[in-house]
Amino acid sequence: MNFLFPDPPPAPARAADPAERFARVAVALPVDRALHYRIPPALAADVRVGARVRVRVAGRQVGGTVIAIDAVAEVARVLDLEAVLPADARVEPELIGLCRWVADRYGASLGETLESALPPVVRSGRGVRQIAVVRLAPPFADPARARLEATALLARHEKQARLLRLLAEADGAVKEIDLLRRAQVGPSPLQSLVKRGCATRERVEDPGDPAFLAAPVARAEPPRPTPEQVAAVRAIELALDARSHRGFLLLGVTGSGKTEVYLRALAAALARGRRGIVLVPEIALTPQTVARFRARFERVALLHSALAEKDRLREWRRIAAGDVDVVIGARSAIFAPIPDLGLILIDEEHEPSFKQQNPPRYHAREVALERARRAGAVVVLGSATPALESWVAARDGRLTLLRLPHRVGGGELPATTILDLSHLPFTKHPSLLTDRLRAAIGEVLRRREQAILFLNRRGFARIALCPGCKEAAQCPQCDVALVLHQRAERLICHLCGREQAPSAQCGKCGQPGVRFLGFGTERVESELRREYPRARIARMDSDTTAAQGAHERILGAFARGEHDLLVGTQMIAKGLDFPRVTLVGIVSADTSLSLPDWRASERTFQLVAQVAGRAGRAARGGRVLVQTLHPHHPAITCAVRHDYEAFVASELPLRQETAYPPFSEVVRILVSHPDLARTRAAATKARDKLAPMAGEHGVALLGPAPCPIERVRGRWRWQLLLKCPQSTELTRVVAWARERVAQGAPVRITLDVDPGSML
Numbered sequence: 001m002n003f004l005f006p007d008p009p010p011a012p013a014r015a016a017d018p019a020e021r022f023a024r025v026a027v028a029l030p031v032d033r034a035l036h037y038r039i040p041p042a043l044a045a046d047v048r049v050g051a052r053v054r055v056r057v058a059g060r061q062v063g064g065t066v067i068a069i070d071a072v073a074e075v076a077r078v079l080d081l082e083a084v085l086p087a088d089a090r091v092e093p094e095l096i097g098l099c100r101w102v103a104d105r106y107g108a109s110l111g112e113t114l115e116s117a118l119p120p121v122v123r124s125g126r127g128v129r130q131i132a133v134v135r136l137a138p139p140f141a142d143p144a145r146a147r148l149e150a151t152a153l154l155a156r157h158e159k160q161a162r163l164l165r166l167l168a169e170a171d172g173a174v175k176e177i178d179l180l181r182r183a184q185v186g187p188s189p190l191q192s193l194v195k196r197g198c199a200t201r202e203r204v205e206d207p208g209d210p211a212f213l214a215a216p217v218a219r220a221e222p223p224r225p226t227p228e229q230v231a232a233v234r235a236i237e238l239a240l241d242a243r244s245h246r247g248f249l250l251l252g253v254t255g256s257g258k259t260e261v262y263l264r265a266l267a268a269a270l271a272r273g274r275r276g277i278v279l280v281p282e283i284a285l286t287p288q289t290v291a292r293f294r295a296r297f298e299r300v301a302l303l304h305s306a307l308a309e310k311d312r313l314r315e316w317r318r319i320a321a322g323d324v325d326v327v328i329g330a331r332s333a334i335f336a337p338i339p340d341l342g343l344i345l346i347d348e349e350h351e352p353s354f355k356q357q358n359p360p361r362y363h364a365r366e367v368a369l370e371r372a373r374r375a376g377a378v379v380v381l382g383s384a385t386p387a388l389e390s391w392v393a394a395r396d397g398r399l400t401l402l403r404l405p406h407r408v409g410g411g412e413l414p415a416t417t418i419l420d421l422s423h424l425p426f427t428k429h430p431s432l433l434t435d436r437l438r439a440a441i442g443e444v445l446r447r448r449e450q451a452i453l454f455l456n457r458r459g460f461a462r463i464a465l466c467p468g469c470k471e472a473a474q475c476p477q478c479d480v481a482l483v484l485h486q487r488a489e490r491l492i493c494h495l496c497g498r499e500q501a502p503s504a505q506c507g508k509c510g511q512p513g514v515r516f517l518g519f520g521t522e523r524v525e526s527e528l529r530r531e532y533p534r535a536r537i538a539r540m541d542s543d544t545t546a547a548q549g550a551h552e553r554i555l556g557a558f559a560r561g562e563h564d565l566l567v568g569t570q571m572i573a574k575g576l577d578f579p580r581v582t583l584v585g586i587v588s589a590d591t592s593l594s595l596p597d598w599r600a601s602e603r604t605f606q607l608v609a610q611v612a613g614r615a616g617r618a619a620r621g622g623r624v625l626v627q628t629l630h631p632h633h634p635a636i637t638c639a640v641r642h643d644y645e646a647f648v649a650s651e652l653p654l655r656q657e658t659a660y661p662p663f664s665e666v667v668r669i670l671v672s673h674p675d676l677a678r679t680r681a682a683a684t685k686a687r688d689k690l691a692p693m694a695g696e697h698g699v700a701l702l703g704p705a706p707c708p709i710e711r712v713r714g715r716w717r718w719q720l721l722l723k724c725p726q727s728t729e730l731t732r733v734v735a736w737a738r739e740r741v742a743q744g745a746p747v748r749i750t751l752d753v754d755p756g757s758m759l
Helices: 041-046 093-106 110-117 143-153 158-170 176-183 187-195 227-242 258-271 283-294 309-320 331-335 364-375 388-395 435-446 521-531 550-559 600-612 634-640 644-658 676-697 727-740
Strands: 022-027 035-038 052-057 060-070 130-136 199-205 246-252 275-279 300-303 326-329 341-347 378-383 400-404 415-420 450-454 463-465 483-485 490-492 515-517 537-540 565-568 581-586 623-628 665-673 700-712 715-724 748-753
Touching: 022 052, 022 110, 035 052, 060 110, 093 110, 093 331, 093 364, 093 727, 093 748, 110 331, 130 158, 130 176, 143 158, 158 176, 158 187, 158 199, 176 187, 187 199, 227 246, 227 258, 227 341, 227 378, 227 400, 246 258, 246 388, 258 275, 258 283, 258 341, 258 378, 258 400, 275 331, 275 364, 283 300, 283 326, 300 309, 326 331, 331 364, 341 364, 364 378, 388 400, 388 644, 415 435, 415 634, 435 450, 435 521, 435 581, 435 623, 521 537, 521 565, 537 550, 581 600, 600 623, 600 634, 600 644, 623 634, 634 644, 665 676, 665 700, 665 727, 676 700, 676 715, 676 727, 715 727, 727 748
Parallel strands: 246 378, 246 400, 275 326, 275 341, 300 326, 341 378, 415 623, 450 565, 450 581, 537 565, 581 623
Antiparallel strands: 022 035, 022 060, 052 060, 130 199, 463 515, 483 490, 665 715, 665 748, 700 715
16 A cells, blocks of 8 residues: 555544434545445435445545445544445445455555446446547648657657657547656646647547447357367366366467367356456457457457447446356456356466556456455466466466467477577677578568567667766666657656657767667667568557557558568567467567566566467468577576476576565565655664564565665655565565554555566
């Protein structure tokens, strides 16, 4: 939690009146206790457990959920409920219980957790509304002209310039809320930009019915299953017949037909009168996934944050009414109000995107297992590269391991070659692409096939380095280098969004000849266009997918063969199936390997293995070329051999020796403040409060120490780590940690259980 409020001084309870009832409300604030409110007679008929209400807290109106109705209030002075929201927003009692578990495990308030379980359009109770969209004004409709104007604005109006540049890059209308979030600015700079005549702002009904939901889908005849698929489905069917909770880990190489197992398992659940939830890690994967499931099932719903408001509201209503058999969505779809839940499927269960980064900082995999336990449902975790936590759970018998060791149709895994860059000085690379990779791309183009080029970094150059003082251009608010985005003609901070125009002179010493070093997807695209001028090239990263529907447009065009080469970040690394792709080139396999995070090797192995699996998924076969500075690292060598168990054998002993997951539970306590001394003092005070209890309960306490990125958005950041050897003790550890690290603003103290990143 971000804040911890101490309990108020005890007050006499309000005397019971037979005519009065009091709602205990979990408010959408970081408050540990539910609050009592009197139920006015005019609202009494609509107030029940799970009802969404509006109440007053400290003079302002906030949302909340009724978790109980009592005859006696715990305090003498009680305010009235102000409003009851429509029944659409009601939370079922079973979901309240699940959210209470999430709140306890992840150190959040129950009100915050309940709030996160509902889509914004549902929890607000306002129904579908119009939204504000922003686009370039007619005089600046040409993106090139808009970028010139942004350059002119940069010196005096940096935030306006940032907004205008993003509009030029988006190539279409952008939701205002998304634009402001990406630019990390408030509404005032946008208003000024509109007054200048550079942009227009209008309110429209949120466009709905995306093509992959609205378009008719022909029913698909199931393919003949492999013996391994038959065995996996049969094991899941037996668990469904038992109507008790059971968890499976489906370990299958890329292209082994895990999706077919999912489809047949869902059909088995539906045949037994039960329904299912399917979680996917990336919104970009949903078009293909939805199409496959709609081809087999009629009543499919989709839930994720990129859906238009009216689509999310419609889908939520259909799910709650029991008109849906299968719910497909990203992380938050685990809270979908589907009745008769019998099966939860998590595709690519190892993906970091299943970890929520805002309160409550839950992991969807753990919530799925708990929800299934409460519902007597079956969970299937699927991956070619499972998280080590899932592998150890299967090894220890907490999950049942199912294997798909071969590609379907007798297909072979792509041949993979390591291209060693370690003998080349970093600054002397004549090209981002080695001769062998360039030759392979040329061969693919000659055969009229397709290739994917993967690099998990966006932008053009990573560092603007002065040859004199040897200093890189740094963000003044964050401890990171500014990244050159050539098309935008900006140096951009990827943490706070700050921008400045690139200069040939050093901003510190004034020496000319600044060199731009390193590379990202934009530079890879540029080099490909120069090397292969007739090739049709698309780039897919967060810079090119800002406009609504951009994911679907890019992937749809690639699937139709309108692009020959696709360059992208991790959003193209998994789950996509393009039969014409015969080459995958990994431009640099090292981007995550040197990060100060205990999962660095695991994440590298997973990324390399997953993106390699995009090649050779049809009879044409395929190959993978991996460029790396660490050709002998186990994460690289095991990934290119598609040997998951060899990687596990090398990595698990290191984790056990250092007592990191899966051999312990980790809680990260992050302390931040604009002043370094205050930050250090607050972190030290938190350590002193936690140390006695940590020693008493056998919990390792590390730190405090500066975060690897010590300053972000002008705030200094220090951290402590708690290592709890027994997962059964985790809830108690989190509870006493919360009690002991209470703070006063503006110091921020955040508890993060099972942190997704240590940066």
